[in-house]
Amino acid sequence: MPVVAVVNRKGGSGKSTIATHLAAWMAHQGCAVMLGDVDRQQSTRTWLKRRVPSVPAILPWTIDQKNVLKAPSGVTHVVLDTPGGLQGFELSRLVMQADAIVIPVCNSLFDRDSAASCHAELLAHPRVSSGRCKLGVVGMRIDARTRGAETLRQWAQERGMPFWGVLREAQVYVKTVENGLTLFDLPASAHEADLQQWQPLLAQLAPVMHLQLPATARLQVPSEELASAFSALDPAPENPPQAHILPARAKALMPAQGTLVHGDRFASFHTGK
Numbered sequence: 001m002p003v004v005a006v007v008n009r010k011g012g013s014g015k016s017t018i019a020t021h022l023a024a025w026m027a028h029q030g031c032a033v034m035l036g037d038v039d040r041q042q043s044t045r046t047w048l049k050r051r052v053p054s055v056p057a058i059l060p061w062t063i064d065q066k067n068v069l070k071a072p073s074g075v076t077h078v079v080l081d082t083p084g085g086l087q088g089f090e091l092s093r094l095v096m097q098a099d100a101i102v103i104p105v106c107n108s109l110f111d112r113d114s115a116a117s118c119h120a121e122l123l124a125h126p127r128v129s130s131g132r133c134k135l136g137v138v139g140m141r142i143d144a145r146t147r148g149a150e151t152l153r154q155w156a157q158e159r160g161m162p163f164w165g166v167l168r169e170a171q172v173y174v175k176t177v178e179n180g181l182t183l184f185d186l187p188a189s190a191h192e193a194d195l196q197q198w199q200p201l202l203a204q205l206a207p208v209m210h211l212q213l214p215a216t217a218r219l220q221v222p223s224e225e226l227a228s229a230f231s232a233l234d235p236a237p238e239n240p241p242q243a244h245i246l247p248a249r250a251k252a253l254m255p256a257q258g259t260l261v262h263g264d265r266f267a268s269f270h271t272g273k
Ligand SMILES: Nc1ncnc2c1ncn2[C@@H]1O[C@H](COP(=O)(O)OP(=O)(O)OP(=O)(O)O)[C@@H](O)[C@H]1O
Pocket: 010, 011, 012, 013, 014, 015, 016, 017, 018, 082, 083, 084, 140, 141, 142, 167, 168, 169, 170, 171, 173, 174, 177
């Protein structure tokens, strides 16, 4: 079962945006995909709850009676979102499970520095340096009126970092994520240019995830359905049935859960759920 993780120590770099979009892309390809957070804050769960039933389902971790995170049975693809600050042992645990890692990076000195040190730490792992875990960076929130894309491309090239394209700054990202949706859930014609920007990233991930391009295949969600999704933020019904059989790779991730915890997130997980 292929696993893609989205990693960057820097908070707000776009990890959850990428993770939710990748999960939706896979769901539209007909995959049984799970989107999970590797910290106990479980922030993408909030996004999943807002997802309307008319778009392809994405499953969350399930939580058993012992408060252990599990993958639902039947899951074939896994997308892992990670918290800012993930490094050291926790990062190593993640690398052991991932087949591909995406590093989103905004175009500022601080963001580039942070991404560079994250990349350097990842390269120290044999799984990454040998290519068993594929890795690349994506420029995030690039102002199309600037030379940001070119700056990032050059920066990545100088450091030998595979560069998997850029996504421009656009309100549609903010709006869709707020409503449990992604660009892949929207009618293609309305966001052609933005969807096009995902192609280099998806082309890199498709073979790892055993998927085929064209990656932009998606449902045409009825417009009234979308309109209500944008206005009403009704949470989707509580999640799928508890897992009985755990896919091997996702099961292997479970012991890491206890260690992939940052400070007070552990407490909020236990009191919140
Ligand atoms: N291309 C984009 N255009 C405009 N806004 C964007 C874009 N990508 C992400 N955002 C917005 O930037 C903010 C931060 O993105 P996101 O939550 O994905 O980052 P993160 O790395 O997951 O943050 P954290 O480290 O806090 O988990 C969000 O409000 C998101 O909607």
